[in-house]
Amino acid sequence: MLDIRLIREQPDMVKAALGRAGVDPAQIDAVLAYDERRRALLRDVEQLKALRNAVSKEIGKMSDAAGRDAKIAEMRAVGDRIAALDRDLAAVEEQQQAALMELRNLPHPSVPDGPDETYNVVVAQEGEPRTFDFTPKPHWELGEALDIIDFERGVKLSGSRFYVLKGQGARLQRALIQWMLDLHIQQGYYEVYTPFVVKEQCMWGARQLPKFRDNLYRDVEDDLWLVPTAEVPVTNLHRDEILEADQLPLRYCAYTPCFRREKMSAGRDVRGIKRGHQFDKVEMYMFVRPETSYDELEKLRADAEETCRRLGLTFRTKELCTGDLGFAATRTYDIEVWAPGQGEWLEVSSCSNVEAFQARAANIRYRPTPGARPEYVHTLNGSGLGLPRTLIAIMENYQQADGSIVVPEALRPYMGGIDVIRRS
RNA sequence: GGGGAGGUGACGGAGCGGUUGAACGUGCUCGUCUCGAAAACGAGUUGGGUCUGAAAGCCCACGUGGGUUCGAAUCCCACCCUCCCCGCCA
Numbered sequence: 001m002l003d004i005r006l007i008r009e010q011p012d013m014v015k016a017a018l019g020r021a022g023v024d025p026a027q028i029d030a031v032l033a034y035d036e037r038r039r040a041l042l043r044d045v046e047q048l049k050a051l052r053n054a055v056s057k058e059i060g061k062m063s064d065a066a067g068r069d070a071k072i073a074e075m076r077a078v079g080d081r082i083a084a085l086d087r088d089l090a091a092v093e094e095q096q097q098a099a100l101m102e103l104r105n106l107p108h109p110s111v112p113d114g115p116d117e118t119y120n121v122v123v124a125q126e127g128e129p130r131t132f133d134f135t136p137k138p139h140w141e142l143g144e145a146l147d148i149i150d151f152e153r154g155v156k157l158s159g160s161r162f163y164v165l166k167g168q169g170a171r172l173q174r175a176l177i178q179w180m181l182d183l184h185i186q187q188g189y190y191e192v193y194t195p196f197v198v199k200e201q202c203m204w205g206a207r208q209l210p211k212f213r214d215n216l217y218r219d220v221e222d223d224l225w226l227v228p229t230a231e232v233p234v235t236n237l238h239r240d241e242i243l244e245a246d247q248l249p250l251r252y253c254a255y256t257p258c259f260r261r262e263k264m265s266a267g268r269d270v271r272g273i274k275r276g277h278q279f280d281k282v283e284m285y286m287f288v289r290p291e292t293s294y295d296e297l298e299k300l301r302a303d304a305e306e307t308c309r310r311l312g313l314t315f316r317t318k319e320l321c322t323g324d325l326g327f328a329a330t331r332t333y334d335i336e337v338w339a340p341g342q343g344e345w346l347e348v349s350s351c352s353n354v355e356a357f358q359a360r361a362a363n364i365r366y367r368p369t370p371g372a373r374p375e376y377v378h379t380l381n382g383s384g385l386g387l388p389r390t391l392i393a394i395m396e397n398y399q400q401a402d403g404s405i406v407v408p409e410a411l412r413p414y415m416g417g418i419d420v421i422r423r424s
Numbered sequence: 425g426g427g428g429a430g431g432u433g434a435c436g437g438a439g440c441g442g443u444u445g446a447a448c449g450u451g452c453u454c455g456u457c458u459c460g461a462a463a464a465c466g467a468g469u470u471g472g473g474u475c476u477g478a479a480a481g482c483c484c485a486c487g488u489g490g491g492u493u494c495g496a497a498u499c500c501c502a503c504c505c506u507c508c509c510c511g512c513c514a
Contacts, residue, residue: 042474046483053483056495060442068494075494242434367434371453371469
Protein backbone atom coordinates (compact mmCIF):
# COMPACT_ATOMS: atom_id res chain seq x y z
CA MET A 1 0.00 0.00 0.00
CA LEU A 2 1.32 3.41 -1.00
CA ASP A 3 1.67 6.37 1.35
CA ILE A 4 -1.21 8.76 0.76
CA ARG A 5 0.96 11.64 1.86
CA LEU A 6 3.50 10.92 -0.83
CA ILE A 7 0.73 10.88 -3.42
CA ARG A 8 -0.67 14.14 -2.07
CA GLU A 9 2.64 15.94 -1.88
CA GLN A 10 4.24 14.65 -5.06
CA PRO A 11 1.42 13.63 -7.37
CA ASP A 12 3.39 14.22 -10.55
CA MET A 13 6.27 12.08 -9.40
CA VAL A 14 3.88 9.27 -8.44
CA LYS A 15 2.06 9.51 -11.78
CA ALA A 16 5.32 9.39 -13.68
CA ALA A 17 6.60 6.41 -11.72
CA LEU A 18 3.37 4.45 -11.97
CA GLY A 19 2.96 5.48 -15.58
CA ARG A 20 6.13 3.52 -16.34
CA ALA A 21 4.28 0.41 -15.13
CA GLY A 22 1.27 1.21 -17.25
CA VAL A 23 -0.94 2.72 -14.56
CA ASP A 24 -3.47 5.30 -15.79
CA PRO A 25 -2.87 8.68 -14.08
CA ALA A 26 -6.65 8.98 -13.69
CA GLN A 27 -6.38 6.38 -10.95
CA ILE A 28 -4.12 8.67 -8.97
CA ASP A 29 -6.39 11.63 -9.56
CA ALA A 30 -9.30 9.59 -8.24
CA VAL A 31 -7.43 8.85 -5.02
CA LEU A 32 -6.53 12.52 -4.67
CA ALA A 33 -10.13 13.62 -5.15
CA TYR A 34 -11.29 11.29 -2.38
CA ASP A 35 -8.49 12.53 -0.19
CA GLU A 36 -9.45 16.15 -0.64
CA ARG A 37 -13.10 15.48 0.09
CA ARG A 38 -12.14 13.41 3.11
CA ARG A 39 -10.01 16.14 4.60
CA ALA A 40 -12.70 18.76 4.08
CA LEU A 41 -15.24 16.63 5.93
CA LEU A 42 -12.71 15.90 8.62
CA ARG A 43 -12.11 19.59 9.25
CA ASP A 44 -15.84 20.24 9.63
CA VAL A 45 -16.58 17.34 11.91
CA GLU A 46 -13.54 17.90 14.09
CA GLN A 47 -14.53 21.48 14.65
CA LEU A 48 -17.95 20.35 15.87
CA LYS A 49 -16.43 17.69 18.09
CA ALA A 50 -14.13 20.23 19.67
CA LEU A 51 -17.16 22.39 20.45
CA ARG A 52 -19.06 19.50 21.95
CA ASN A 53 -16.13 18.41 24.07
CA ALA A 54 -15.65 21.88 25.49
CA VAL A 55 -19.34 22.41 26.25
CA SER A 56 -19.75 18.94 27.76
CA LYS A 57 -16.94 19.68 30.12
CA GLU A 58 -18.73 22.87 31.18
CA ILE A 59 -22.01 21.02 31.66
CA GLY A 60 -20.34 18.72 34.13
CA LYS A 61 -19.47 21.71 36.29
CA MET A 62 -22.72 23.72 35.96
CA SER A 63 -25.03 24.10 38.91
CA ASP A 64 -27.72 26.29 37.28
CA ALA A 65 -30.35 23.77 36.09
CA ALA A 66 -32.01 25.92 33.43
CA GLY A 67 -28.74 26.92 31.77
CA ARG A 68 -27.65 23.35 31.93
CA ASP A 69 -30.71 22.02 30.13
CA ALA A 70 -30.34 24.64 27.43
CA LYS A 71 -26.74 23.56 26.78
CA ILE A 72 -27.72 19.93 26.70
CA ALA A 73 -30.39 20.61 24.10
CA GLU A 74 -27.91 22.58 22.05
CA MET A 75 -25.38 19.78 22.15
CA ARG A 76 -27.95 17.20 21.20
CA ALA A 77 -28.36 19.07 17.89
CA VAL A 78 -24.62 19.27 17.44
CA GLY A 79 -24.42 15.54 18.09
CA ASP A 80 -26.85 14.86 15.27
CA ARG A 81 -24.77 16.91 12.86
CA ILE A 82 -21.65 15.09 13.93
CA ALA A 83 -23.29 11.72 13.34
CA ALA A 84 -24.33 12.75 9.82
CA LEU A 85 -20.87 14.05 8.94
CA ASP A 86 -19.23 10.97 10.40
CA ARG A 87 -21.31 8.79 8.11
CA ASP A 88 -20.26 10.78 5.04
CA LEU A 89 -16.68 10.66 6.18
CA ALA A 90 -16.70 6.90 6.66
CA ALA A 91 -18.08 6.42 3.16
CA VAL A 92 -15.42 8.61 1.57
CA GLU A 93 -12.68 6.95 3.58
CA GLU A 94 -13.77 3.55 2.41
CA GLN A 95 -13.74 4.67 -1.23
CA GLN A 96 -10.33 6.22 -0.83
CA GLN A 97 -8.94 3.14 0.84
CA ALA A 98 -10.28 0.87 -1.89
CA ALA A 99 -8.80 3.09 -4.60
CA LEU A 100 -5.48 3.23 -2.79
CA MET A 101 -5.33 -0.55 -2.40
CA GLU A 102 -5.62 -0.89 -6.17
CA LEU A 103 -2.39 1.01 -6.71
CA ARG A 104 0.76 -1.02 -7.16
CA ASN A 105 4.13 -0.08 -5.74
CA LEU A 106 6.35 2.44 -7.53
CA PRO A 107 9.07 0.88 -9.66
CA HIS A 108 12.54 1.95 -8.57
CA PRO A 109 14.10 4.50 -10.97
CA SER A 110 16.76 1.98 -11.97
CA VAL A 111 14.20 -0.54 -13.25
CA PRO A 112 14.32 -0.87 -17.04
CA ASP A 113 11.23 0.10 -19.00
CA GLY A 114 9.31 -2.48 -20.96
CA PRO A 115 5.81 -3.80 -21.49
CA ASP A 116 6.45 -7.48 -20.79
CA GLU A 117 8.99 -10.12 -19.78
CA THR A 118 10.81 -9.96 -23.09
CA TYR A 119 12.22 -6.63 -21.90
CA ASN A 120 13.78 -8.09 -18.77
CA VAL A 121 17.52 -7.59 -18.70
CA VAL A 122 19.99 -10.40 -18.11
CA VAL A 123 22.46 -8.92 -15.63
CA ALA A 124 24.58 -11.98 -14.95
CA GLN A 125 25.15 -15.49 -16.16
CA GLU A 126 27.37 -18.16 -14.73
CA GLY A 127 28.26 -21.30 -16.60
CA GLU A 128 27.19 -22.40 -20.03
CA PRO A 129 24.42 -24.86 -20.81
CA ARG A 130 25.97 -28.31 -20.53
CA THR A 131 26.51 -30.20 -23.76
CA PHE A 132 25.80 -33.92 -23.91
CA ASP A 133 27.10 -36.74 -26.07
CA PHE A 134 23.64 -38.25 -25.83
CA THR A 135 20.18 -36.69 -25.96
CA PRO A 136 19.33 -35.41 -22.49
CA LYS A 137 15.95 -36.48 -21.17
CA PRO A 138 13.39 -34.34 -19.43
CA HIS A 139 13.01 -34.98 -15.71
CA TRP A 140 9.63 -36.65 -16.00
CA GLU A 141 11.15 -39.41 -18.09
CA LEU A 142 14.14 -39.74 -15.81
CA GLY A 143 11.94 -39.67 -12.73
CA GLU A 144 9.60 -42.37 -13.93
CA ALA A 145 12.38 -44.60 -15.20
CA LEU A 146 14.19 -44.33 -11.86
CA ASP A 147 10.87 -44.71 -10.02
CA ILE A 148 11.55 -41.62 -7.92
CA ILE A 149 8.61 -39.54 -9.21
CA ASP A 150 5.15 -41.14 -9.34
CA PHE A 151 2.74 -38.97 -11.27
CA GLU A 152 -0.10 -41.49 -11.51
CA ARG A 153 -0.38 -42.05 -7.82
CA GLY A 154 -0.18 -38.32 -7.14
CA VAL A 155 -3.24 -37.90 -9.32
CA LYS A 156 -4.89 -40.84 -7.59
CA LEU A 157 -4.45 -39.16 -4.23
CA SER A 158 -5.17 -35.54 -5.01
CA GLY A 159 -5.93 -34.97 -8.68
CA SER A 160 -4.02 -33.40 -11.51
CA ARG A 161 -0.93 -31.33 -10.73
CA PHE A 162 0.00 -33.49 -7.76
CA TYR A 163 2.79 -36.07 -7.66
CA VAL A 164 4.53 -38.37 -5.24
CA LEU A 165 8.29 -38.32 -4.74
CA LYS A 166 9.65 -41.70 -3.81
CA GLY A 167 12.83 -43.26 -2.49
CA GLN A 168 15.93 -41.30 -3.49
CA GLY A 169 13.72 -38.66 -5.11
CA ALA A 170 12.03 -37.86 -1.83
CA ARG A 171 15.36 -38.03 -0.08
CA LEU A 172 17.00 -35.71 -2.58
CA GLN A 173 14.37 -33.06 -1.97
CA ARG A 174 14.71 -33.45 1.77
CA ALA A 175 18.49 -33.17 1.44
CA LEU A 176 18.11 -29.97 -0.56
CA ILE A 177 15.84 -28.40 2.05
CA GLN A 178 18.22 -29.27 4.84
CA TRP A 179 21.26 -28.13 2.93
CA MET A 180 19.68 -24.84 1.84
CA LEU A 181 18.62 -23.97 5.36
CA ASP A 182 22.09 -24.74 6.66
CA LEU A 183 23.60 -22.56 3.95
CA HIS A 184 21.28 -19.64 4.70
CA ILE A 185 22.05 -19.87 8.40
CA GLN A 186 25.73 -19.52 7.45
CA GLN A 187 24.80 -16.53 5.31
CA GLY A 188 23.32 -14.82 8.35
CA TYR A 189 19.68 -15.80 8.35
CA TYR A 190 17.72 -17.00 11.37
CA GLU A 191 15.69 -20.14 10.88
CA VAL A 192 12.02 -20.20 11.78
CA TYR A 193 9.45 -22.94 11.48
CA THR A 194 6.00 -21.41 11.16
CA PRO A 195 2.41 -22.60 10.92
CA PHE A 196 1.37 -23.57 7.39
CA VAL A 197 -2.16 -22.29 7.91
CA VAL A 198 -2.85 -18.74 9.04
CA LYS A 199 -5.69 -16.44 9.98
CA GLU A 200 -7.31 -14.31 7.32
CA GLN A 201 -5.75 -11.18 8.79
CA CYS A 202 -2.30 -12.48 7.87
CA MET A 203 -3.31 -12.69 4.23
CA TRP A 204 -4.21 -9.01 4.27
CA GLY A 205 -1.02 -8.12 6.09
CA ALA A 206 1.09 -9.80 3.42
CA ARG A 207 -1.09 -8.22 0.69
CA GLN A 208 -2.24 -11.60 -0.63
CA LEU A 209 -5.81 -10.42 -0.12
CA PRO A 210 -7.79 -9.13 -1.82
CA LYS A 211 -5.84 -9.60 -5.05
CA PHE A 212 -5.03 -13.32 -4.88
CA ARG A 213 -8.19 -14.60 -3.22
CA ASP A 214 -8.91 -17.07 -6.01
CA ASN A 215 -5.46 -18.59 -5.72
CA LEU A 216 -5.63 -19.43 -2.05
CA TYR A 217 -6.77 -22.61 -0.35
CA ARG A 218 -8.82 -22.15 2.74
CA ASP A 219 -10.44 -24.21 5.47
CA VAL A 220 -13.97 -22.88 5.69
CA GLU A 221 -14.84 -24.41 9.05
CA ASP A 222 -12.13 -22.68 11.00
CA ASP A 223 -11.39 -19.88 8.55
CA LEU A 224 -7.73 -20.78 8.29
CA TRP A 225 -5.83 -20.18 5.07
CA LEU A 226 -3.07 -22.38 3.65
CA VAL A 227 0.09 -20.41 3.04
CA PRO A 228 1.00 -19.80 -0.64
CA THR A 229 4.56 -18.94 0.45
CA ALA A 230 6.52 -18.59 3.68
CA GLU A 231 6.47 -14.88 3.01
CA VAL A 232 2.99 -14.79 4.53
CA PRO A 233 3.68 -16.18 8.02
CA VAL A 234 7.12 -14.56 8.20
CA THR A 235 5.82 -11.08 7.32
CA ASN A 236 3.19 -11.44 10.00
CA LEU A 237 5.72 -12.46 12.62
CA HIS A 238 6.17 -8.75 13.33
CA ARG A 239 2.73 -7.45 12.40
CA ASP A 240 1.66 -4.54 14.64
CA GLU A 241 5.06 -4.33 16.25
CA ILE A 242 7.46 -1.47 16.83
CA LEU A 243 11.01 -2.78 16.55
CA GLU A 244 14.08 -1.12 18.00
CA ALA A 245 16.66 0.05 15.49
CA ASP A 246 19.38 -2.19 16.93
CA GLN A 247 17.26 -5.27 16.18
CA LEU A 248 17.55 -4.55 12.46
CA PRO A 249 18.24 -6.02 10.05
CA LEU A 250 16.18 -9.09 10.87
CA ARG A 251 16.98 -11.79 8.35
CA TYR A 252 14.89 -14.94 8.40
CA CYS A 253 14.87 -18.17 6.50
CA ALA A 254 12.04 -20.65 6.59
CA TYR A 255 11.04 -23.86 4.94
CA THR A 256 7.36 -24.34 4.17
CA PRO A 257 5.24 -26.13 1.69
CA CYS A 258 3.33 -23.69 -0.51
CA PHE A 259 -0.24 -24.20 -1.61
CA ARG A 260 -1.63 -22.51 -4.68
CA ARG A 261 -5.09 -23.01 -6.08
CA GLU A 262 -4.39 -21.26 -9.36
CA LYS A 263 -6.45 -22.74 -12.13
CA MET A 264 -3.69 -23.46 -14.59
CA SER A 265 -4.30 -23.63 -18.28
CA ALA A 266 -4.51 -27.21 -19.45
CA GLY A 267 -1.86 -27.05 -22.14
CA ARG A 268 0.85 -25.23 -20.24
CA ASP A 269 3.55 -26.79 -18.12
CA VAL A 270 1.46 -29.91 -17.74
CA ARG A 271 4.34 -32.32 -17.76
CA GLY A 272 6.54 -32.91 -14.81
CA ILE A 273 6.80 -31.16 -11.49
CA LYS A 274 7.44 -27.62 -12.67
CA ARG A 275 4.06 -26.27 -11.63
CA GLY A 276 1.83 -27.86 -9.00
CA HIS A 277 -0.77 -26.93 -6.43
CA GLN A 278 1.64 -27.92 -3.68
CA PHE A 279 5.37 -27.36 -3.69
CA ASP A 280 8.13 -26.83 -1.19
CA LYS A 281 10.23 -23.75 -0.87
CA VAL A 282 12.95 -22.38 1.33
CA GLU A 283 12.41 -18.67 1.68
CA MET A 284 14.64 -15.79 2.75
CA TYR A 285 12.97 -12.74 4.23
CA MET A 286 14.25 -9.49 5.71
CA PHE A 287 13.03 -6.60 7.81
CA VAL A 288 15.51 -3.75 7.35
CA ARG A 289 16.10 -0.05 7.85
CA PRO A 290 14.88 1.86 4.78
CA GLU A 291 18.26 3.33 3.91
CA THR A 292 19.80 -0.14 3.65
CA SER A 293 17.12 -1.95 1.68
CA TYR A 294 18.78 -1.77 -1.73
CA ASP A 295 22.06 -3.03 -0.33
CA GLU A 296 20.16 -5.85 1.32
CA LEU A 297 18.51 -6.67 -2.01
CA GLU A 298 21.98 -7.21 -3.44
CA LYS A 299 22.78 -9.54 -0.56
CA LEU A 300 19.57 -11.45 -1.12
CA ARG A 301 20.41 -11.87 -4.78
CA ALA A 302 23.98 -12.86 -4.04
CA ASP A 303 22.84 -15.44 -1.48
CA ALA A 304 20.32 -16.98 -3.86
CA GLU A 305 22.93 -17.07 -6.62
CA GLU A 306 25.39 -18.71 -4.27
CA THR A 307 22.83 -21.44 -3.66
CA CYS A 308 22.73 -22.21 -7.39
CA ARG A 309 26.49 -21.95 -7.70
CA ARG A 310 27.16 -24.46 -4.95
CA LEU A 311 24.83 -26.91 -6.61
CA GLY A 312 26.90 -26.57 -9.76
CA LEU A 313 23.98 -25.27 -11.77
CA THR A 314 24.22 -22.95 -14.74
CA PHE A 315 22.21 -19.89 -13.89
CA ARG A 316 21.45 -16.42 -15.05
CA THR A 317 19.99 -13.43 -13.25
CA LYS A 318 17.50 -11.07 -14.76
CA GLU A 319 16.38 -7.68 -13.65
CA LEU A 320 12.65 -7.43 -14.25
CA CYS A 321 11.37 -4.57 -16.37
CA THR A 322 8.50 -2.32 -15.31
CA GLY A 323 5.96 -4.44 -17.16
CA ASP A 324 6.94 -7.70 -15.47
CA LEU A 325 7.49 -6.41 -11.95
CA GLY A 326 5.12 -7.82 -9.33
CA PHE A 327 2.40 -5.70 -7.72
CA ALA A 328 4.27 -5.07 -4.48
CA ALA A 329 7.85 -4.92 -5.72
CA THR A 330 9.94 -1.85 -6.47
CA ARG A 331 12.79 -3.89 -7.90
CA THR A 332 13.17 -7.61 -8.57
CA TYR A 333 15.85 -10.04 -9.65
CA ASP A 334 14.76 -13.38 -11.01
CA ILE A 335 17.26 -16.19 -11.00
CA GLU A 336 16.88 -18.92 -13.56
CA VAL A 337 18.67 -22.24 -13.88
CA TRP A 338 19.20 -24.12 -17.10
CA ALA A 339 17.25 -27.36 -17.52
CA PRO A 340 18.77 -29.18 -20.50
CA GLY A 341 16.15 -31.94 -20.68
CA GLN A 342 13.30 -29.55 -21.16
CA GLY A 343 15.61 -27.10 -22.90
CA GLU A 344 14.51 -24.07 -20.93
CA TRP A 345 15.51 -21.70 -18.19
CA LEU A 346 13.55 -22.25 -15.00
CA GLU A 347 12.85 -19.53 -12.51
CA VAL A 348 13.99 -20.85 -9.14
CA SER A 349 14.18 -17.61 -7.23
CA SER A 350 12.67 -14.18 -7.26
CA CYS A 351 14.29 -11.59 -5.01
CA SER A 352 12.36 -8.39 -4.38
CA ASN A 353 12.48 -5.24 -2.39
CA VAL A 354 8.96 -4.10 -1.56
CA GLU A 355 10.16 -1.13 0.53
CA ALA A 356 7.36 -0.19 2.97
CA PHE A 357 4.53 -1.54 0.82
CA GLN A 358 3.86 -4.56 3.03
CA ALA A 359 5.04 -2.91 6.24
CA ARG A 360 2.42 -0.21 5.84
CA ALA A 361 -0.33 -2.80 5.39
CA ALA A 362 0.94 -5.01 8.21
CA ASN A 363 1.87 -2.06 10.45
CA ILE A 364 5.49 -3.03 11.03
CA ARG A 365 7.60 -0.16 12.28
CA TYR A 366 10.88 0.59 14.02
CA ARG A 367 12.35 3.42 16.07
CA PRO A 368 15.26 5.01 14.16
CA THR A 369 16.71 6.10 17.52
CA PRO A 370 15.55 5.41 21.08
CA GLY A 371 12.50 7.53 21.83
CA ALA A 372 12.10 8.71 18.22
CA ARG A 373 8.91 8.57 16.22
CA PRO A 374 8.38 5.11 14.69
CA GLU A 375 8.79 4.63 10.95
CA TYR A 376 7.91 1.77 8.63
CA VAL A 377 10.58 -0.82 7.96
CA HIS A 378 11.40 -2.05 4.48
CA THR A 379 10.85 -5.73 3.76
CA LEU A 380 12.45 -7.98 1.17
CA ASN A 381 11.79 -11.51 0.10
CA GLY A 382 13.63 -14.03 -1.99
CA SER A 383 13.32 -17.71 -2.65
CA GLY A 384 16.27 -19.69 -1.66
CA LEU A 385 15.20 -21.75 -3.66
CA GLY A 386 11.97 -23.27 -4.94
CA LEU A 387 12.38 -27.01 -4.60
CA PRO A 388 10.67 -28.68 -7.55
CA ARG A 389 12.52 -26.65 -10.14
CA THR A 390 15.81 -27.09 -8.36
CA LEU A 391 15.10 -30.81 -8.41
CA ILE A 392 14.36 -30.63 -12.13
CA ALA A 393 17.60 -28.80 -12.83
CA ILE A 394 19.65 -31.26 -10.82
CA MET A 395 18.07 -34.27 -12.45
CA GLU A 396 18.43 -32.96 -15.96
CA ASN A 397 21.93 -31.53 -15.56
CA TYR A 398 23.41 -34.42 -13.66
CA GLN A 399 21.87 -37.17 -15.75
CA GLN A 400 24.10 -39.82 -17.35
CA ALA A 401 23.64 -41.78 -20.53
CA ASP A 402 22.25 -44.77 -18.62
CA GLY A 403 19.55 -42.63 -16.99
CA SER A 404 21.20 -42.48 -13.58
CA ILE A 405 21.70 -39.15 -11.81
CA VAL A 406 24.89 -38.00 -10.12
CA VAL A 407 24.26 -36.37 -6.75
CA PRO A 408 25.83 -32.89 -6.54
CA GLU A 409 28.77 -32.97 -4.21
CA ALA A 410 27.31 -30.49 -1.74
CA LEU A 411 24.33 -32.74 -1.14
CA ARG A 412 26.13 -36.03 -0.60
CA PRO A 413 26.57 -35.60 3.14
CA TYR A 414 22.84 -35.07 3.31
CA MET A 415 22.19 -38.20 1.24
CA GLY A 416 24.01 -40.64 3.45
CA GLY A 417 27.01 -40.50 1.12
CA ILE A 418 25.11 -41.68 -1.95
CA ASP A 419 26.76 -40.25 -5.05
CA VAL A 420 24.58 -41.62 -7.83
CA ILE A 421 20.85 -42.25 -7.95
CA ARG A 422 20.07 -45.45 -9.88
CA ARG A 423 17.02 -47.59 -10.38
CA SER A 424 16.74 -49.68 -7.23
C1' G B 425 -17.62 -30.54 22.50
C1' G B 426 -18.89 -28.48 27.92
C1' G B 427 -17.69 -24.66 31.62
C1' G B 428 -15.03 -20.18 33.24
C1' A B 429 -11.81 -15.67 32.82
C1' G B 430 -10.10 -11.75 30.09
C1' G B 431 -8.53 -8.16 25.99
C1' U B 432 -5.81 -0.85 28.50
C1' G B 433 0.72 2.59 26.37
C1' A B 434 7.38 -0.49 24.23
C1' C B 435 6.15 -4.17 28.41
C1' G B 436 3.60 -5.51 33.26
C1' G B 437 -0.60 -3.71 35.57
C1' A B 438 -4.65 -0.05 37.91
C1' G B 439 -9.08 2.39 36.72
C1' C B 440 -15.33 0.71 35.96
C1' G B 441 -20.14 7.70 33.46
C1' G B 442 -17.33 14.11 33.97
C1' U B 443 -9.35 17.86 34.71
C1' U B 444 -8.08 9.63 33.14
C1' G B 445 -4.55 9.94 27.29
C1' A B 446 -4.86 7.04 31.32
C1' A B 447 -2.37 5.71 38.57
C1' C B 448 1.81 2.52 39.87
C1' G B 449 5.89 -0.35 38.19
C1' U B 450 9.51 -1.88 34.24
C1' G B 451 12.06 -0.25 30.03
C1' C B 452 13.98 3.95 27.38
C1' U B 453 16.03 9.30 27.10
C1' C B 454 18.28 13.42 29.62
C1' G B 455 20.38 15.34 34.13
C1' U B 456 22.69 15.08 39.31
C1' C B 457 26.29 12.01 41.72
C1' U B 458 31.13 9.17 39.95
C1' C B 459 37.85 8.82 37.59
C1' G B 460 34.25 5.72 35.02
C1' A B 461 30.18 2.34 35.70
C1' A B 462 26.39 0.43 38.93
C1' A B 463 23.11 2.05 42.59
C1' A B 464 20.39 6.21 44.25
C1' C B 465 17.85 10.73 43.22
C1' G B 466 15.36 14.35 39.76
C1' A B 467 12.97 15.37 34.98
C1' G B 468 10.96 13.45 30.57
C1' U B 469 8.77 9.38 27.51
C1' U B 470 1.65 6.33 23.79
C1' G B 471 0.22 6.06 18.82
C1' G B 472 -2.46 7.98 14.59
C1' G B 473 -4.76 12.08 12.01
C1' U B 474 -5.52 17.19 10.78
C1' C B 475 -3.71 22.04 10.53
C1' U B 476 1.05 25.10 10.03
C1' G B 477 6.71 27.65 6.86
C1' A B 478 7.55 25.61 11.74
C1' A B 479 5.41 25.41 16.45
C1' A B 480 1.01 25.80 19.22
C1' G B 481 -3.81 24.08 18.66
C1' C B 482 -7.67 20.65 17.54
C1' C B 483 -9.68 15.51 16.54
C1' C B 484 -9.44 10.16 17.15
C1' A B 485 -7.79 5.66 19.61
C1' C B 486 -8.22 1.63 26.19
C1' G B 487 -9.65 -5.80 20.86
C1' U B 488 -13.38 -4.46 16.47
C1' G B 489 -18.11 -2.55 15.01
C1' G B 490 -22.73 -0.61 16.61
C1' G B 491 -25.98 1.54 20.62
C1' U B 492 -27.32 4.61 25.19
C1' U B 493 -25.72 9.76 26.91
C1' C B 494 -24.72 16.70 26.76
C1' G B 495 -20.39 13.50 27.94
C1' A B 496 -18.00 6.32 27.77
C1' A B 497 -11.81 2.93 28.92
C1' U B 498 -16.03 2.92 32.22
C1' C B 499 -23.23 1.07 30.78
C1' C B 500 -25.83 -2.16 26.64
C1' C B 501 -25.57 -5.38 22.03
C1' A B 502 -22.92 -8.09 18.26
C1' C B 503 -18.46 -9.89 16.47
C1' C B 504 -13.13 -11.05 16.77
C1' C B 505 -9.09 -12.66 19.64
C1' U B 506 -6.45 -14.74 23.99
C1' C B 507 -6.05 -17.65 28.38
C1' C B 508 -7.67 -21.47 32.11
C1' C B 509 -10.41 -26.04 33.64
C1' C B 510 -13.08 -30.65 32.04
C1' G B 511 -13.82 -33.95 27.94
C1' C B 512 -11.85 -35.87 23.27
C1' C B 513 -7.47 -36.97 20.39
C1' A B 514 -2.27 -37.76 20.12
